[in-house]
Amino acid sequence: MRTHKELAPGVKLSAALYHFRESLFLLPALVVVGGLVAVEVAAAIDERIGTDRHVPATVDMNSNAATWLLSTVAGATITTAGVVFSLTVVSLQLASSQFSPRVMRSFIRDRLSQVVVGLLVGTFVYSVLALRHINAESAAPAPKITVTVTVVLTVTTVLLIIAHLNRLAHRLQVGEVVRSISGEGEEVLHALLRAGAHERPADDVPAEADADSTYVVPADRAGWVTQAPARLILRAVPPGTTVRLETRTGAFIHEGEALVTLWPAPHEPERVLRRLSATVEVADTRTMQQDVDFALRQLVDVGLRALSPAVNDPTTAVEASLRVGGLLRHVLVSDLPPEKVHGPEERVLLRPYSLRHDEYIQHGFDQLRQASPSQPHVVAALLRILRMLIQHVTDAGRPEHVPALRRQMRLLLEAVDEQPGLHPEDRERLRAIARDTTDPADHENPVSQSGDPQ
Numbered sequence: 001m002r003t004h005k006e007l008a009p010g011v012k013l014s015a016a017l018y019h020f021r022e023s024l025f026l027l028p029a030l031v032v033v034g035g036l037v038a039v040e041v042a043a044a045i046d047e048r049i050g051t052d053r054h055v056p057a058t059v060d061m062n063s064n065a066a067t068w069l070l071s072t073v074a075g076a077t078i079t080t081a082g083v084v085f086s087l088t089v090v091s092l093q094l095a096s097s098q099f100s101p102r103v104m105r106s107f108i109r110d111r112l113s114q115v116v117v118g119l120l121v122g123t124f125v126y127s128v129l130a131l132r133h134i135n136a137e138s139a140a141p142a143p144k145i146t147v148t149v150t151v152v153l154t155v156t157t158v159l160l161i162i163a164h165l166n167r168l169a170h171r172l173q174v175g176e177v178v179r180s181i182s183g184e185g186e187e188v189l190h191a192l193l194r195a196g197a198h199e200r201p202a203d204d205v206p207a208e209a210d211a212d213s214t215y216v217v218p219a220d221r222a223g224w225v226t227q228a229p230a231r232l233i234l235r236a237v238p239p240g241t242t243v244r245l246e247t248r249t250g251a252f253i254h255e256g257e258a259l260v261t262l263w264p265a266p267h268e269p270e271r272v273l274r275r276l277s278a279t280v281e282v283a284d285t286r287t288m289q290q291d292v293d294f295a296l297r298q299l300v301d302v303g304l305r306a307l308s309p310a311v312n313d314p315t316t317a318v319e320a321s322l323r324v325g326g327l328l329r330h331v332l333v334s335d336l337p338p339e340k341v342h343g344p345e346e347r348v349l350l351r352p353y354s355l356r357h358d359e360y361i362q363h364g365f366d367q368l369r370q371a372s373p374s375q376p377h378v379v380a381a382l383l384r385i386l387r388m389l390i391q392h393v394t395d396a397g398r399p400e401h402v403p404a405l406r407r408q409m410r411l412l413l414e415a416v417d418e419q420p421g422l423h424p425e426d427r428e429r430l431r432a433i434a435r436d437t438t439d440p441a442d443h444e445n446p447v448s449q450s451g452d453p454q
């Protein structure tokens with residue numbers, strides 16, 4: 001199994017930063033280390049200035065009181081840390097059961113939660129270690145800087161706990177969950193577009209050679225493809241080589257399956273094998289490092305869970321659908337990275353399996369469309385979102401996306417027509433919404449409550 005140490009430096013750094021962001025351990029561990037350093041620095045300063053010297057803006061108390069204070073703070077913070085851990089686990093369970101298991105990552109990667117956990121444990125460690133520098137049986141003045149830092153850490157921790165509880169309550173609201181997912185998807189899209197802006201599309205691609213002249217690099221483990229940077233792949237092959245990526249970011253690949261194919265076959269295949277394998281990261285879980293489609297997947301999952309008979313929450317499905325439409329507004333007017341990339345010294349990279357605009361439309365609407373015909377409220381929202389997107393891409397000079405969007409509307413209306421038990425007036429109202437050309441955000445909707453155009 002390949003580890004991050006065997007990845008190319010750029011891929012390894014990107015993976016490490018991403019895992020640091022999504023870890024409930026790494027940042028709190030750094031905060032605890034900061035507590036270790038702070039207590040020694042504070043003790044060194046106290047030793048230098050002495051305990052009898054007056055220091056402005058510091059806490060002045062005797063050693064007995066300081067010992068009691070530090071002991072109390074240590075006990076309270078470690079107890080509170082257990083409560084915060086429990087609240088975090090409960091929030092993860094609620095998010096997983098109410099929305100989707102895939103949205104848990106947005107709670108885990110919350111910076112405030114990580115800082116609070118770290119500060120609680122860090123304050124505990126600081127208080128315990130600070131007791132070493134205080135003579136508990138003496139009535140002499142306590143080290144001022146050490147005690148003052150304890151008070152500052154305690155007050156800061158209490159305030160951040162309150163902020164954490166407030167944030168946690170808001171983050172469990174469905175609107176905040178889908179907003180967070182959609183916002184991260186937009187950030188990933190913009191990062192991909194910035195990277196794609198430096199890629200030169202290839203016009204003339206050398207024809208694939210026969211089987212004896214090609215070389216296939218297999219995947220050395222099963223998992224999700226999370227990174228496949230074009231510049232590193234092109235740099236890993238000899239000049240004049242054409243490389244075809246046989247997968248895409250966000251796809252699952254099995255061990256031994258073709259990862260890349262290149263022609264002509266290299267003279268040093270083992271060296272090229274090692275270098276190419278190091279440029280594509282295959283992870284145990286799907287991430288959003290370079291995968292905009294994963295944001296759509298999470299939003300669709302939230303909508304599908306809301307439409308399930310066990311939950312039956314069409315309003316949540318509408319919120320998720322609106323965020324799908326909002327993310328697609330950015331995707332459909334963007335020039336996605338080219339499928340054929342021309343590199344230095346006549347190197348060429350082919351990415352035939354990269355998602356294109358029509359596929360993003362399918363991934364965003366297919367399952368919601370199939371699950372919603374029994375809910376006219378959700379169908380109406382989907383029709384308005386599709387109308388909005390049609391108007392948006394038309395105004396942006398991207399009319400080539402209109403047929404795929406109209407196809408979604410047609411299939412949705414056909415599913416509604418086949419839905420048993422739906423009142424004819426409801427069907428006519430949905431058809432009127434589909435025909436209407438008014439901006440869905442316009443409060444003066446020309447479709448009346450009865451479904452007849454005014």
